[in-house]
Amino acid sequence: xxxxxxxxxxxxxxxxxLDESGHCLSDIVAQLQRVDEDFGHTDMGLELHLPYxxxxxxxxxxxxxxxx
Numbered sequence: 001x002x003x004x005x006x007x008x009x010x011x012x013x014x015x016x017x018l019d020e021s022g023h024c025l026s027d028i029v030a031q032l033q034r035v036d037e038d039f040g041h042t043d044m045g046l047e048l049h050l051p052y053x054x055x056x057x058x059x060x061x062x063x064x065x066x067x068x
Contacts, residue, residue, distance in 0.1 A: 001051040003028065005058065009044035011036065018046075025058065029065050040066030 004021045005028045016036075022028040025048055032039040040062045048058040 003051065004049040005029075005032075005046055006049065007044060007046035007058075009039060009046070010042040011038065025061065026065065029062055033066065 001023070002021050003024055004019065005025065006019050008015050008017050010016075018032065020028045020031060022031060029040065044059050044062065046058040046062055048056045048061075050056065
């Protein structure tokens with residue numbers, strides 16, 4: 001099953017749009033942090049697209065994941 005995280009997050013250079021996929025949210029967050037270690041620590045607007053068509057707002061979940 002594939003999960004897709006879409007939205008935006010702020011960087012020092014402005015807003016970055018994203019559309020990343022993975023086997024679970026933690027995989028996607030790990031991929032994004034490998035590219036930008038600040039991912040999840042700035043203002044963001046994120047939606048997680050679940051395999052069965054449902055979407056969930058995910059800013060708070062991602063913020064908790066990167067603080068651990």
